[in-house]
Amino acid sequence: MSELDPRDARIAELEAKVAQLMERVAKLEAENAELRARLGQTSQNSSKPPSSDPPGAPRQSREPTGRAQGGQPGHKQHKRERLEPDTVVAVLPERCCRCQRRLRGRDPNPRIHQVIELPEIRPHVTDYELHELGCTGCGARTRASLPDGVPAGAFGPRLAATVALCSGRYRMPKRTVKELLRDLFGIDVALGSVPRMERFVSEAIAAPVEEARVAVRDQAVVHQDETGWFEGPQEGRKARAWLWVAVSAIATVFKIARSRGAKVAKEMVGEDFGGFLVVDRWSAYLWKPRGMRQVCWAHLVRDFRSFVERGGESAKIGERLLAQAKLMFRCWHRIRDGTLTRATFQRRMKKVERSVGRLLRKAAVCGHAETEGMAKDILKHEPALFTFVLATGVEPTNNKAERALRGAVIWRKISFGTDSEHGSRFVERILTVVATLKQQRRHTLAYLTTACEAALHRRRPPSLLPAP
16 A cells, blocks of 8 residues: 655645635635624614714715705794783884984884893792790600691702703703702702702602503504613623613603513503504514504615615615605605595505515525525514504604604713612603603693692692593
């Protein structure tokens, strides 16, 4: 038996190295493709917010309408309402502008020029003198107690409500709230007093918020979404949490939880929720039957744009899917404006539904792994893509829930979440109150003040639900 030729051994060694290098190149190419895809993500093709787009990122193109900028003829006019004046100053001309003759009389319909000014704001301070008197009989000394409705602390209900409004509506950090009280109202409070007032307001509105949570579960349509949050501290650092929202026609409720799973999603609307749920494709919402669930088309449009950016067959399919989405939204806007009947809309959507299904099935075998995976995921939700066509009151997008979360996301970025369970309860309750009252066009500060006064007098707080 002849010995192995050294050249053959060298060739085998080189072939093994080439195989290793080819495997390494394949891994690096896959990693490079993934990183390039991440770099190419914008608010137009992913869930990233517009504020994260780099300079020069493509913006959503809009077809020119040919109309001038600004309000269009026939649009509803918005103007500042004239306020009831505290002072009226009659300004009369003394002489004629032409002949300089002295003028007399008054104009029955003068032109009004109203000037609005803020008064100097001074806090109203009340001293309660709690006298201590001695008994002439037994010698014991008794100090008077505070009257009913007087807070045990130094700050009244309207001041506490203002602090909560600054935090929950205007997303001010606690130190900024402290500075605002000093600069605008001349009230110097300790930094620790701000969270104490927030906790007082949180407890005052707890019952109405819980009532709103229960009421949302009986609504016909609910928009639901979630976003990241931080809650802590836990072992020296804040733990990952999620801020959930459920938007209905009468109320918007929030909840902070350590889970992003289906259990919390069910708690928000109730396991026996019989209405329609408008959501994204997150797995936590799969518990709801597809016929009673509507998938957000704003997310689908972003996914279709990502098909286009991958090129090749994926791009061709993505462009045709975007065309179908554009047709759908054009018809939907007419339904919303009352210029298209529901029957005609449903007839036109049958063709769109067939086209979208056919294109998604082509995308699932187009040869681009990422597009195939995304198309297959969308097809799992296919019956939930067009629920809004048959169900009156259901919208094709989840914009209501996403808009409700937008302010909370900004607050999270400013405050880095909450430091305690009490802080989390305040956040979810004050956000519920602010969003719900905004829906109903009710005055937030007036409501919070009334709720705080009710808590001090041990009365039932005002309801967040609209009057029957």
